Amino acid sequence: QLQLQESGSGLVKPSQTLSLTCTVSGDSISSSGYSWTWIRQPPGKGLEWLGYVYRSGSTYYKPSLKSRVTISVDRSKNQFSLKLNSVTAADTAVYYCARGFWSGFHDTFDIWGQGTVVIVSS
Amino acid sequence: SSELTQDPAVSVALGQTVRITCQGDSLRNYYASWYQQKPGQAPVLVVYGKNNRPSGIPDRFSGSSSGNTASLTITGAQAEDEADYYCNSRDSSGDHVDVVFGGGTILTVL
Numbered sequence: 001q002l003q004l005q006e007s008g009s010g011l012v013k014p015s016q017t018l019s020l021t022c023t024v025s026g027d028s029i030s031s032s033g034y035s036w037t038w039i040r041q042p043p044g045k046g047l048e049w050l051g052y053v054y055r056s057g058s059t060y061y062k063p064s065l066k067s068r069v070t071i072s073v074d075r076s077k078n079q080f081s082l083k084l085n086s087v088t089a090a091d092t093a094v095y096y097c098a099r100g101f102w103s104g105f106h107d108t109f110d111i112w113g114q115g116t117v118v119i120v121s122s
Numbered sequence: 123s124s125e126l127t128q129d130p131a132v133s134v135a136l137g138q139t140v141r142i143t144c145q146g147d148s149l150r151n152y153y154a155s156w157y158q159q160k161p162g163q164a165p166v167l168v169v170y171g172k173n174n175r176p177s178g179i180p181d182r183f184s185g186s187s188s189g190n191t192a193s194l195t196i197t198g199a200q201a202e203d204e205a206d207y208y209c210n211s212r213d214s215s216g217d218h219v220d221v222v223f224g225g226g227t228i229l230t231v232l
Contacts, residue, residue: 047157047165047208049221060219096164106153106171107212107221112164 002026004097004113012091012120018084022097022113029078030055035100036080037109038071040093048093052100053080087120094118124148124215126224128208133230134199142194144209144224154192154209156185159226165208169194196229204231 008020035052051061134140157165169185213220
């Protein structure tokens, strides 16, 4: 059974870089057709898609965050990672990694990690 | 980017049927996916595409779509269905890939 687990820094200072890793177990990150996705949820608010990466390394980012976000995949470790630079308090959120798939008609995220809290504060 | 609009809160009597809606221009071109989120937990996919349920999701959950509106219907709501529900879809308003979520609907089972 596929499982995803986020890890990384839970406290980041303003203007610094947030770094998180998602470890995939139970299947290979190289499985065909899936996207490996980061989604966040600020306290008391809704979900926000940040971007995803395919096994090929192709990436797609939320346009409003594109200048600050980098998502990469490490197939040898069965992991994918998120870097968000120049963080502010507005980046405080629960960050989820998820597996997704695009059918041509819907973008769907079927397996989610448990989420990790990231607080931006000095 | 375009937006997806959901009613902030909906209530349903135990055992009755409730429809949660999601409106947006992108839904004229793409199907929505629906997620259930309980307090302190990660979202769980409940319905996706035209009307598909992942393994393990009860068949009281169903999806439909018409025009710019997607709907999640729970037929015979149970106490354990009380949760926040989110829709998402591909955004079709630009020439770049973007994915949008609705603001979420809090479902109360009375």
